[in-house]
Amino acid sequence: MDLFTQLLLAAISSGTPLLFAALGGILIERSGIIQLGAEGLMLMGAVTACLTYLHTNSLGLTLLAVFAVSAALGLVHGFLTVTLRTNQIVSGLAMTLFGTGFSAYLGKSVSGLPIPGAVPKVHLDFLKDVPVLGDVFGRLDLLTWVSFLLVIVLHLFIHRTSAGLHLRAIGDNPATADVMGIRVQLVRYACIMAGSVLIGLAGADLLLVFSPTWIEGMTAGRGWIAVALIIFARWNPIRALLCAYFFGVLDTMGFRIQLIGSEIPSYFLKMIPYVVTILVLMFLGWRNRNKPSGAPESLGVPYLREQRF
Amino acid sequence: MNEKPAVGTITSPCTSALGTSAATKTRRLRFRFELDPSRTSSPWWITIVSVVLALAACAVFIAANGMNPLMVYKKMFMGAFGSSFGITETLVKTIPLLLCGLGVAVAYRISVWNIGAEGQFAAGAIAATAVTIYFPNLPSYAAIPLMVVFSIAAGGVWGLLTAIPRTYFQVNELISSLMLNYVALLALDYVVFGPWKDPKGMNFPGTPMFTDAQMLPVFGNTRLHFGLLFGLAAVVLYALLTRYTRWGYELKLIGANPEAAKNAGIRIARHILLVMLISGGLAGLAGMSEVSGVAHRLMYGISPGYGYTAIIVAWLAKLNPFGIVLSSFLFGGLIVGGYSVQTIGLPSSMSLMLQGAILFFLIAGDTVTKFRLRRSA
Numbered sequence: 001m002d003l004f005t006q007l008l009l010a011a012i013s014s015g016t017p018l019l020f021a022a023l024g025g026i027l028i029e030r031s032g033i034i035q036l037g038a039e040g041l042m043l044m045g046a047v048t049a050c051l052t053y054l055h056t057n058s059l060g061l062t063l064l065a066v067f068a069v070s071a072a073l074g075l076v077h078g079f080l081t082v083t084l085r086t087n088q089i090v091s092g093l094a095m096t097l098f099g100t101g102f103s104a105y106l107g108k109s110v111s112g113l114p115i116p117g118a119v120p121k122v123h124l125d126f127l128k129d130v131p132v133l134g135d136v137f138g139r140l141d142l143l144t145w146v147s148f149l150l151v152i153v154l155h156l157f158i159h160r161t162s163a164g165l166h167l168r169a170i171g172d173n174p175a176t177a178d179v180m181g182i183r184v185q186l187v188r189y190a191c192i193m194a195g196s197v198l199i200g201l202a203g204a205d206l207l208l209v210f211s212p213t214w215i216e217g218m219t220a221g222r223g224w225i226a227v228a229l230i231i232f233a234r235w236n237p238i239r240a241l242l243c244a245y246f247f248g249v250l251d252t253m254g255f256r257i258q259l260i261g262s263e264i265p266s267y268f269l270k271m272i273p274y275v276v277t278i279l280v281l282m283f284l285g286w287r288n289r290n291k292p293s294g295a296p297e298s299l300g301v302p303y304l305r306e307q308r309f
Numbered sequence: 310m311n312e313k314p315a316v317g318t319i320t321s322p323c324t325s326a327l328g329t330s331a332a333t334k335t336r337r338l339r340f341r342f343e344l345d346p347s348r349t350s351s352p353w354w355i356t357i358v359s360v361v362l363a364l365a366a367c368a369v370f371i372a373a374n375g376m377n378p379l380m381v382y383k384k385m386f387m388g389a390f391g392s393s394f395g396i397t398e399t400l401v402k403t404i405p406l407l408l409c410g411l412g413v414a415v416a417y418r419i420s421v422w423n424i425g426a427e428g429q430f431a432a433g434a435i436a437a438t439a440v441t442i443y444f445p446n447l448p449s450y451a452a453i454p455l456m457v458v459f460s461i462a463a464g465g466v467w468g469l470l471t472a473i474p475r476t477y478f479q480v481n482e483l484i485s486s487l488m489l490n491y492v493a494l495l496a497l498d499y500v501v502f503g504p505w506k507d508p509k510g511m512n513f514p515g516t517p518m519f520t521d522a523q524m525l526p527v528f529g530n531t532r533l534h535f536g537l538l539f540g541l542a543a544v545v546l547y548a549l550l551t552r553y554t555r556w557g558y559e560l561k562l563i564g565a566n567p568e569a570a571k572n573a574g575i576r577i578a579r580h581i582l583l584v585m586l587i588s589g590g591l592a593g594l595a596g597m598s599e600v601s602g603v604a605h606r607l608m609y610g611i612s613p614g615y616g617y618t619a620i621i622v623a624w625l626a627k628l629n630p631f632g633i634v635l636s637s638f639l640f641g642g643l644i645v646g647g648y649s650v651q652t653i654g655l656p657s658s659m660s661l662m663l664q665g666a667i668l669f670f671l672i673a674g675d676t677v678t679k680f681r682l683r684r685s686a
Contacts, residue, residue, distance in 0.1 A: 036483065040665070076669065086672040089422060089483070093620060094672070098665025102370065104658040216656065221491050228484045267499035274488040278474060281485065285478035293479075 005135045007249055010256070012140070015248025016147050017042070017206040021226035022233060022240040023150055024198030030158060030235060031191035032171040032298045033081050036092025037073070038199050039223030040099020045070055045203025047103040050110050050214040053118050062118070063204065070200025073099070074193040082188045085302035096223070104216045115212040119143050119205075143205045150198070154237040167191065171296030174303040184303055202226070221274065228277045232284065234294030250276055355674040356625060360639075362674075363666035370662075381650055385660075388649025389642035395649075397531045401603055402641035405430065405595040405612070407540040409619035410637050411547050412464075412591030414628045416584050418551070419563040419577075423585065425471055425486025426592040427616025428493035429464040433593025434600045435497055436463030438516055438607040441523045442505055449522035456523070456597050457539075464593015465586040467493060472585035476578040482585075490616065501609050515608030525602035536598030541634075543591060548630040560584070592616065613644055614661060621668050640664070 021038050028035040045066050052065040073095065080091045119141045128134050158164040167187060169177040174184045206222065207214060225247055233240035254269035368378035389399050409426040416423040437456040440447075447455065470489055474480035500516070507517040525534040551557035563570040563577055571577055595615065600607050618640050625639075626632030647660030 080669065080673055084673055084676040086676050090624060090668065090672050093424065094665045094668035096665070097617060097621070097661050097668065101658045101660065101662025101665060104656040105370075105662055106374065108654070108656050216658065221487070224484060224487050228488070231481065231484070265499055265503055267495045267503075271492050271495050274491045277488050278480065278485045281480040282474050282478040285474070285480050289479065 008136050010252040011245035011248040012144060014210060014251045015245040016144050017202045017210055018222060018226050018229060018247055019147050019241055019244035020202035020205055021199045021223060022229040022244055023154055023237055024195040024202065025226055025230045026235050026237060026240060027154065027191050027198065028195035029230060029299055030167050030171045030296055031188045032174060032296050033188055033192055034088040034092060034300045035195065036089060036227060037077060037095025037099065038226050039219055040096035041070055041073055041196055041199040042203035042206065042219045042223045043103040044073060044099045045200030046207040046218060047107040047214060049204035049207045050107060050115060053115055054110055054113060059118055066200050066204045067197050070196045071193045074196025078189045078192040082185050085304065088300055100217060107214045107216065110214050111216060112213060115208060118208040141209055143209055151237045151241045172298060174298055178305060225273060225277060228281060232280060235296065247273055352678060355678050356671065359670035359674040360667055363663065363670045367663055367666050384650050384653060385646025389645040395645060397533045398645045399638065399641045400533050402644045403638045404536045404540050405599050405615045406619055406622050406637035406640055407634060408543060408595035409592045409615050410622035410633045411543050412588040413619045414623035414633060415547065416588040417623060417628055418560045419580060419584055421581055421584060422483045423471065423486055423588050424483055424620060425489050426619045427612060427614065428490035429467040429589040429592035430596040430612055430616050431493040431497045432467040433460035433464040433596030434607055434611055435500060436460045436593065437597035437600050441519050442516065447522065452523045453525065456601055457594065460593040460597030461590040464596065465590040468585040468589020469582065472582045476581050498609060501607055515606045517606065519601065519605045523601060524605055525598060532603065534602030536602040539594055539598055544630045544634055613657065618664060621664050624668065625671060
């Protein structure tokens, strides 16, 4: 395999959890609700996946459990932010704290146990002899293919369907959407729960595919990088794919530079994704200083039906 | 049951979302919730109710996992408040929470979401330790002040690294301050596993022990150190500055209405920079008082998430300085209680779970008390 193929594979394998989380975040934030609980949701997804897979040995039940737990947590965020209209930032932070602590509590008994080969690989034998494609796409796992599919589905949904138009309307101007007869609260609940499921799936993917052992706090800030990715991607699923893979490469760069036998201590290499996140955000902020960021216009503003604007 | 809806019911200008669903069923409902316009702040008891409800909710999870929640809570409570040792330990944990909490609170006053106290704490701890590494033979009257100055400066710079992107590049401070946490913690790991590692430490990831001159003095025979005085001084200073100075008034104005403040000629950018400098500086000082007063060395995992707990400390106290003293004591107890459940095989990060739950109920409670129950017919 040449360097390019290796990079592409690294990007996909370590970028897929980020991609799932970013897609979930995009869906939630498109409806106008800030979601900062991604770190906690991912950890809860990962620990649920670990526990159910070790007990049932079935991928289907594992995913089902992850969906149920994430949707329940999403429901809590939805109740607080949509029905009670509390501060969305604090609700998200609470979710992160709760998820971090609760996942550590639940995962105590399974910490360090390996979970090999939970997600089957999809063998595409007809690609075997194609030079680059065969190496990259010939033996990807199932969840990675699901993530490709999700990018397309979400992109088409948001930009090409009337339901997506309603969603964008709610994110930009819930009062107008309400007058148009769209059920703002219902759609927001649906988006928060569906998005939370995707973020939980990101945690499950991280655990089942990327590093198949539960370790307390194993996401190591990936949830927050996913939150930043939403901004880089300007709330667009296809750009999210590119940005997630870019960070996937950065994420694995550390290992690779170490393998070459570099003198740089690994701690500095591990800082790369975090530093690059801030630098890219600064660059984007500077470049788009007089332009809209692409964020839904009512992001973070609680909607109260009778309120006049 | 079939009473006619009162005329004012449906057109009431402050029918809430909860009220909306009620309004559609007015025929059947005798009472409904609506936003109470006279309530500007929630009553004090809601804090207690929230904490109790959060404990109850977590008890359900603990019971579902097959443990006796009462036993777990008793263990936590006795560990934190049940003995004089427990209480001094709780006070020891109160100090960093108090300093970080004040730092976080001062930033929240103008809606700057500093969640980087953890990293600023680490930066302060590293800077204070740098003094002991590079100036090992200073007498205590020089070493301690130098460590204080260095740690405040380092924490402040770490805060500015968030404030500058926020003011000049429109970078969301939540993300940048959090990313900087990871950077600072990795830097801490680097120095304690690498260049500053104690050669005689049997591979323990920590720097050599500080000399007596580099340690903060303690009260009597306890572990409680003079960092408590930093904390109390900071509380008084915070209270005075925010209440009685022009600067405090300007912060209040920006917090209440940034647009109006801008039109009144207040330089918001400058305030953000200053506030983050102070915020980071306080967290940095907390880092110094922890290494110099408690651990007596810089070591791996020096903070059990003080920076994150500080967020709740500040929020629980509604940014009130004396409330922060109380809530940091409460959460100090929660952290010590978290350690004490380790003896029955539970992770200490269980206290994070309780903290998250408390925060959930607190924000929900804040909203719920803004509603009033009213007869609709």
